[in-house]
Amino acid sequence: MATSTLIICSLCQEDNETSTAVTWCAECEVFLCSECQKHHGRSKMSKNHQVMSIHDYQNLPESMLNIKNNCEDHDLKYELFCGFHDCACCTKCIKDKHDNCKGLVSLGEVVGNIKSSVFVSQVKTDLINLHENLKTIKLFFSENLSALEKQKLEAISRVHTMRQSINNHLDKLEESLLDDIGSEFTNIQETIGNIKSEIDSKTDQVEEKQKDFSKMVEFSTDLQTYFGLHEVEKVIKQEEQFINKLKSADKLREKKMKVDCFDLESTVRCTKEFAKLSICLSPENLQLKTKGESQLQSHFKNPVLSIVKPVIKQRFKMPKYPVHISGCQILPNSDIVFVDQEKNSLLLFNNDGVFVKEIMTFINTPSDICYVRQREVAVTLIDRQKVFIIDVERNKVVRRTDVDGRCYGICTYEQMMYVIVDANSVFIALDFDLNIENLIPIVTKSLSRIAVFGDRLYCTHSIDNSVVCYSKEGEKLWSFNDEIRFPFGIDIDRNGYVYVACNGSNSIISLSQDGTIKEVIISEDSGVNKPLALTIDRELSVLVFSNENGDSFFLSI
Incomplete structure (x- = not known):
């Protein structure tokens, strides 16, 4: 977010003057003092431009300030939207990159009324759900580790109890089994700890996105909101893919440690082990809030097949x-x-x-x-x-x-x-x-x-x-x-x-x-x-x- 330092009028600065800016024109991308603002508002070319106060400008998220109105390749104003490539383009972009694309539409049609669209509500809900899912997963791993700790102690206790009922012939087998239990728990603990650390990092990132999201919707221009929503949607998609990878790798199925003890009293002197260590997974993945496959398509792809x-x-x-x-x-x-x-x-x-x-x-x-x-x-x-x-x-x-x-x-x-x-x-x-x-x-x-x-x-x-x-x-x-x-x-x-x-x-x-x-x-x-x-x-x-x-x-x- 921009700091609240004094900002100088861009036009006055060109004349080596230092008038304090009071507004920001998002389309011209210049700061304006009160006098320049009057002329800007009367000019036929700029009187319909979107202008915001310096206060609102300084409340924009940093990512919004980097969104420009002009094409980086040709330094021309964005005028059209390509539904196939899902991007804005200038007139030169059409010839260079979109010559064979069909269904190009006016950028104004795409970003108009964006803040009141279903897309804003959809992305906000997805962002909230993603944050809650990350917190749920973090709690899940904490509780799973706690339960595994108790199960480890119970397993060790059962092993010791059984061990006391048999003779010294089982000393080496007992030691091997306890090593297996400790080693398996350590491996799981390390794995879950690594995932929890990653979840912590992602949770912090999503919380920061949530803060920026509210400010973006309240203070940014339509164009900034449009690109900003896309950036948020990319983050959501990336983190959803991360969660889906956890699912597909069975990381969200609870691990349980147990020791299945055998009746070895009668065959103790010829046995090679007296219990079996296994890690079981719960039948289902952790229940999370999903984006929903039947959800409405995004504001920009609805429905793409009818356009392109x-x-x-x-x-x-x-x-x-x-x-x-x-x-x-x-x-x-x-x-x-x-x-x-x-x-x-x-x-x-x-x-x-x-x-x-x-x-x-x-x-x-x-x-x-x-x-x-x-x-x-x-x-x-x-x-x-x-x-x-x-x-x-x-x-x-x-x-x-x-x-x-x-x-x-x-x-x-x-x-x-x-x-x-x-x-x-x-x-x-x-x-x-x-x-x-x-x-x-x-x-x-x-x-x-x-x-x-x-x-x-x-x-x-x-x-x-x-x-x-x-x-x-x-x-x-x-x-x-x-x-x-x-x-x-x-x-x-x-x-x-x-x-x-x-x-x-x-x-x-x-x-x-x-x-x-x-x-x-x-x-x-x-x-x-x-x-x-x-x-x-x-x-x-x-x-x-x-x-x-x-x-x-x-x-x-």
């Missing part, structure tokens, strides 16, 4: 041999895994579209793929009626399970996997250890792919040329079949829009959550030719799809 058609950003360089891509999945590091039915293999690409390696080859035909956790993906096999968990770094099957029927589409949602099993017309819900948690019977057969969002399951029915929506109880809620042919790959973005690869229509379409609104997102003119596989990264708002012949594309949505 997505543009292909990257084309994948497929291997020279023939491929038939039936499924794909974006990993957290933005690498992409493709299911190739031509060679029954999994292919790994980086986000620059470059082939990295063949992860593994199956004897039977793989169907679809989804992300599980850390470095693991799940793959369905049609002929073997199995679901495999694959470690993509080690190129290895780490878990598998048999399923009663041919497996087709598979997806992940909130720590569960959902699989289409055709023989019995059911959706199977599996946990990440491949235990069956639920069977959802449905009346429809021959479904192709599945995506889950909230309490709804969305499927493609390629034979019937339709997209079908079900409740998690298996009730059919709606069906869409208007001018689409052979819909196959399906996924959902963070706003609840349903995206479908229409193989027979040579297009990618988007549907509203209730199936009443359809829009062609990208078509044959842009390289779509018999698309099959489709996947979306909801955090990054990017989509990857693959044509039947393997031509694959990466685009922003």
